[in-house]
Amino acid sequence: MLEDTQGLRWLRATAYNVLAVGLGILAGLAVVAYAGGNVGVALSSLFLDPITSSGGIQQIFVLFVMFYSMGLGIGLALKAGLWNIGTQGQLLAGMVMVFVVYLYLAFLPWPVLYVAMILGAAIGGLLWIAVPTILRVKFGANEIVVTILLNVVAINFGFYMLSGPIKSPGTALGFPITTVLPAKFQIPNIVGSVPITYAVPATIAIGIVLYFLVERTPFRVKANTVGESPETARYAGISIPRVMTLTMLAAGALAGLAGATYLMGYRYELDIGSFSTNYGLVAIIVALVGRKHMLGIGIAAFFFAYIAYGAEAMALAVNVPTYVVFAMEGVMMIGILMSAYFERRGAI
Amino acid sequence: MSEKSGVANMGLEGIMLMSLVMTFIVDYVTGNPWIALLAAMGTAGVIGLVFAFFALRVRMDQIALGLAIYLFGLGFSFIVFNTAYPSGLFPNYVSLPPIYSGWGTVPYLGTIFLKLDVMAYVSIALVVLTAIFLNRTSLGLRVRAVGENPKAADNMGVNVNKVRLFAILFGALMFGVAGSYFAGNFVPGFQTNIIAGRGFIVLAMIYFANWKPYPTLFAALSFNLVYALQNEYISIAGSTVASVSTLFNMLPYVFLLALIPVFGRKARAPKFLLKPYRKG
Numbered sequence: 001m002l003e004d005t006q007g008l009r010w011l012r013a014t015a016y017n018v019l020a021v022g023l024g025i026l027a028g029l030a031v032v033a034y035a036g037g038n039v040g041v042a043l044s045s046l047f048l049d050p051i052t053s054s055g056g057i058q059q060i061f062v063l064f065v066m067f068y069s070m071g072l073g074i075g076l077a078l079k080a081g082l083w084n085i086g087t088q089g090q091l092l093a094g095m096v097m098v099f100v101v102y103l104y105l106a107f108l109p110w111p112v113l114y115v116a117m118i119l120g121a122a123i124g125g126l127l128w129i130a131v132p133t134i135l136r137v138k139f140g141a142n143e144i145v146v147t148i149l150l151n152v153v154a155i156n157f158g159f160y161m162l163s164g165p166i167k168s169p170g171t172a173l174g175f176p177i178t179t180v181l182p183a184k185f186q187i188p189n190i191v192g193s194v195p196i197t198y199a200v201p202a203t204i205a206i207g208i209v210l211y212f213l214v215e216r217t218p219f220r221v222k223a224n225t226v227g228e229s230p231e232t233a234r235y236a237g238i239s240i241p242r243v244m245t246l247t248m249l250a251a252g253a254l255a256g257l258a259g260a261t262y263l264m265g266y267r268y269e270l271d272i273g274s275f276s277t278n279y280g281l282v283a284i285i286v287a288l289v290g291r292k293h294m295l296g297i298g299i300a301a302f303f304f305a306y307i308a309y310g311a312e313a314m315a316l317a318v319n320v321p322t323y324v325v326f327a328m329e330g331v332m333m334i335g336i337l338m339s340a341y342f343e344r345r346g347a348i
Numbered sequence: 349m350s351e352k353s354g355v356a357n358m359g360l361e362g363i364m365l366m367s368l369v370m371t372f373i374v375d376y377v378t379g380n381p382w383i384a385l386l387a388a389m390g391t392a393g394v395i396g397l398v399f400a401f402f403a404l405r406v407r408m409d410q411i412a413l414g415l416a417i418y419l420f421g422l423g424f425s426f427i428v429f430n431t432a433y434p435s436g437l438f439p440n441y442v443s444l445p446p447i448y449s450g451w452g453t454v455p456y457l458g459t460i461f462l463k464l465d466v467m468a469y470v471s472i473a474l475v476v477l478t479a480i481f482l483n484r485t486s487l488g489l490r491v492r493a494v495g496e497n498p499k500a501a502d503n504m505g506v507n508v509n510k511v512r513l514f515a516i517l518f519g520a521l522m523f524g525v526a527g528s529y530f531a532g533n534f535v536p537g538f539q540t541n542i543i544a545g546r547g548f549i550v551l552a553m554i555y556f557a558n559w560k561p562y563p564t565l566f567a568a569l570s571f572n573l574v575y576a577l578q579n580e581y582i583s584i585a586g587s588t589v590a591s592v593s594t595l596f597n598m599l600p601y602v603f604l605l606a607l608i609p610v611f612g613r614k615a616r617a618p619k620f621l622l623k624p625y626r627k628g
Contacts, residue, residue, distance in 0.1 A: 031424070085415075281419065288412050323422065330420025337412055 016342060017289065020335025021307070028311060036106035037318030049313035050306055056313065058195035062266045063305035065203045069258040070283035071290060071297040072210055073251030078292050079214065079242030080247040081227030086132065086147025088280025090125035090252045094259025095270055096158055097124030099166040099178050102185065114185060118260045125256020126249050128154065133248040137241045143248070155275050163269065165332065177271040187265035199261040212296035223247060257279070278326070282308065285333050
């Protein structure tokens, strides 16, 4: 008999997660077959397209940065027992703020404005999550309900901003789109033409800092206690409102930052297309798959960035709607939740 | 209702989408909206069973599971519709008949009630029935007991998971009805993510209604009143306010949020909402 060491347990968990993902891919292929697509072509484009095209590599790292940043926020809040379903709204608030700062604080000199845009995005996300945080801490309102409601509000608010205050003056009448950010306001690539920007190491650095803050300091105990047993926390003299407020606000700011990396490192302009994404939802899966672990979330984020792009490429290659991605992610998520169950029972 | 027993089903949007597509297809094939409705409820029931299995037997995190089902429904419903109707064209839809009764002769009121179809009445009846069931029958009492204090209920000889299974299934069937209703009478035609967050709004309404059937009806009506008012205002004001119309779109939601400090203090969720129960 092998001894039940930590390393072995980790291996088992990984094996199970891989299995879950395999299930999701199988489900995706089943859908492809059902819709009349070529399964072989689908499989090869799912795995190979992301690494064989430079567009694929760029997308993977853009998505990785966003998923990691948002996933960190969701994981943080989860540690304190709070569900932040409103990541999508905070992301949009961050994106809008980038342009609000860019247009309305344009008098600032270049490096200051550059930093202000990034900070503005974080503040946008933070303000957006401040509402559910206050309602939760002061009024005891369910944060799930409020964050979901605010997602819808964010989309409408974004439309409003796009069609007026931050609309590009140069576009055709009524077409809601912003101006394109000039090159000096874009996040540059690290090495020449390799499409990997400085946002990647920056996000990893944030993850590592959070890892030490959250996993290696007394804060870890505090957050976990608040999350798992508020009564114990109260008894131990931990300020529950403070832990909740801190984790929630940090979650909002991280989601806002994700918005900045998307706009300043990839899209450079904001239009309606950016509102109809589903990145916030995927980030929730990423946080769960990463087991709320600040470094684990990074691995999960990279993986889902790969799958998200691969699945989209697959859908295009076999002419199946890209919505197949959602179905696959749903199945994967159930599989991963299953693996957590087997682990608890020690049945592997 | 299923939340009363301590189970929250975040997958309701996914269920609504799936049953909506089912309604379209069956309605198109059979030409009979009632059979389509049944098919939709069947689809929803099956997904409900899956949800119940994972939530009760496997004791998964219900929110995560609900989101997974939502994602799956979002993706799969579109694929199914797209495969059945690759052109994306909307098939002929036979909708449920409106009620033509004596209402037509009553001034003012007549025009209002005439426009409502069967489902509007059925849903109000369902609210009343659910209220009676929860408050007046012994099974209803058990449902509430399981949500408030599963341990005590178990000691009294109530099978906690059986009751929850029942509640989840009932809830799923209702989502099926709702999704099916959407198909013909609300939005004629299918778009991706057609429910567009309305399912999630319902979760919020239940919250404001303090998990009680009658206030839920009231919450639903008042939300839609604000919703309709802002729509009406936009269409009256016309293009002059086109750019601010999106601001008005936020109103119903802001309205709900503003209510939280007012009603939120009183709101009290079933104590063991989201908590899986393990016997022993």
